[in-house]
Amino acid sequence: xxxxxxxxxxxxxxxxxxxxxxxxxxxxxxxxxxxxxxxxxxxxxxxxxxxxxxxxxxxxxxxxxxxxxxxxxxxxxxxxxxxxxxxxxxxxxxxxxxxxxxxxxxxxxxxxxxxxxxxxxxxxxxxxxxxxxxxxxxxxxxxxxxxxxxxxxxxxxxxxxxxxxxxxxxxxxxxxxxxxxxxxxxxxxxxxxxxxxxxxxxxxxxxxxxxxxxxxxxxxxxxxxxxxxxxxxxxxxxxxxxxxxxxxxxxxxxxxxxxxxxxxxxxxxxxxxxxxxxxxxxxxxxxxxxxxxxxxxxxxxxxxxxxxxxxxxxxxxxxxxxxxxxxxxxxxxxxxxxxxxxxxxxxxxxxxxxxxxxxxxxxxxxxxxxxxxxxxxxxxxxxxxxxxxxxxxxxxxxxxxxxxxxxxxxxxxxxxxxxxxxxxxxxxxxxxxxxx
Numbered sequence: 001x002x003x004x005x006x007x008x009x010x011x012x013x014x015x016x017x018x019x020x021x022x023x024x025x026x027x028x029x030x031x032x033x034x035x036x037x038x039x040x041x042x043x044x045x046x047x048x049x050x051x052x053x054x055x056x057x058x059x060x061x062x063x064x065x066x067x068x069x070x071x072x073x074x075x076x077x078x079x080x081x082x083x084x085x086x087x088x089x090x091x092x093x094x095x096x097x098x099x100x101x102x103x104x105x106x107x108x109x110x111x112x113x114x115x116x117x118x119x120x121x122x123x124x125x126x127x128x129x130x131x132x133x134x135x136x137x138x139x140x141x142x143x144x145x146x147x148x149x150x151x152x153x154x155x156x157x158x159x160x161x162x163x164x165x166x167x168x169x170x171x172x173x174x175x176x177x178x179x180x181x182x183x184x185x186x187x188x189x190x191x192x193x194x195x196x197x198x199x200x201x202x203x204x205x206x207x208x209x210x211x212x213x214x215x216x217x218x219x220x221x222x223x224x225x226x227x228x229x230x231x232x233x234x235x236x237x238x239x240x241x242x243x244x245x246x247x248x249x250x251x252x253x254x255x256x257x258x259x260x261x262x263x264x265x266x267x268x269x270x271x272x273x274x275x276x277x278x279x280x281x282x283x284x285x286x287x288x289x290x291x292x293x294x295x296x297x298x299x300x301x302x303x304x305x306x307x308x309x310x311x312x313x314x315x316x317x318x319x320x321x322x323x324x325x326x327x328x329x330x331x332x333x334x335x336x337x338x339x340x341x342x343x344x345x346x347x348x349x350x351x352x353x354x355x356x357x358x359x360x361x362x363x364x365x366x367x368x369x370x371x372x373x374x375x376x377x378x379x380x381x382x383x384x385x386x387x388x389x390x391x392x393x394x395x396x397x398x399x400x401x402x403x404x405x406x407x408x409x410x411x412x413x414x415x416x417x418x419x420x421x422x423x424x425x426x427x428x429x430x431x432x433x434x435x436x
Contacts, residue, residue, distance in 0.1 A: 020070025332363025
């Protein structure tokens with residue numbers, strides 16, 4: 001295994017607790033069993049088991065040398081239960097060993113598409129070099145370790161949970177944006193922002209980080225901590241993207257938000273030596289990812305789009321900008337207390353949206369908060385409050401004008417009724433095909 005000695009030094013012969021046993025937790029366990037010489041490994045699958053293990057360790061006076069936290073376990077839940085200096089994560093361990101070989105992407109929205117596009121461009125432009133795409137988008141970082149060699153380049157998506165306690169940043173980082181998200185995992189919005197900012201704060205001299213200046217909150221945080229960053233920072237913006245050659249390049253990706261992310265990938269790959277012609281060819285062949293402004297098809301004259309990945313208002317607003325023919329919009333789901341007033345202002349100015357469907361507690365709060373507004377985004381529109389997606393899809397077929405768009409872009413999380421946003425999006429697509 002490439003650089004196994006470094007991994008052994010971090011993981012071998014230590015008393016380790018794996019906190020959380022989802023996809024990443026199982027990946028960590030598998031790697032530990034392969035490389036660590038007879039370590040004492042304890043697996044705790046959920047909060048209850050984690051707290052019980054930590055309490056027992058404290059009672060016996062035998063704390064864990066390492067607590068390898070899965071992304072789904074909020075760091076704040078471990079406060080007061082163990083020494084937080086001993087809490088690590090798969091991404092932290094991976095970057096300590098392979099950070100110099102890693103290009104990392106983070107941001108509140110757009111990181112999966114940007115990561116996939118970046119990997120696609122590099123693999124297309126550098127066929128002689130191994131490019132592996134992994135991280136938050138579904139392939140745990142430890143799952144690609146056995147494939148790595150001296151010339152490997154890893155393109156990785158990082159969530160806030162995967163960045164919050166890293167000790168080394170990736171050689172090249174990209175921070176796309178910063179909006180309210182995951183507030184249930186942090187004490188406040190600033191805590192969430194600080195987790196994202198570790199991408200650049202933990203880089204070394206000679207590293208590079210690109211960040212978008214269209215995100216005011218991101219710019220403010222970068223300005224505040226600029227003196228602590230030792231890597232080279234590269235700012236970019238949508239304005240630059242519109243004025244660049246990428247604005248005229250053929251692509252399946254729609255909307256200004258995607259144009260800005262494409263430009264970020266162009267900037268990174270240009271730094272790495274990829275020519276404009278190679279980039280344009282790779283961009284044209286990129287298919288995009290499901291659940292991200294995914295065109296389901298046109299049925300009975302109505303074009304359906306699945307944007308289930310949209311879990312914040314800013315993502316929905318970007319989707320509406322990309323699809324100006326939207327006549328029916330499906331909103332709502334799990335309520336995490338996000339501020340929906342910007343979305344209300346956006347909708348009040350978009351007369352083309354004739355139908356609004358509201359789902360779940362988030363949808364109910366939108367209706368309640370928007371009823372007294374002036375201008376009122378509900379006024380003059382057909383409004384449906386419904387939690388059953390089978391009934392929602394049937395209603396959309398009946399009320400959406402032919403030649404127009406029906407858009408699922410909920411601005412809310414899915415896990416009140418679905419396993420994840422993929423489950424929600426797939427359910428939506430299946431019901432459309434069933435009713436067509």
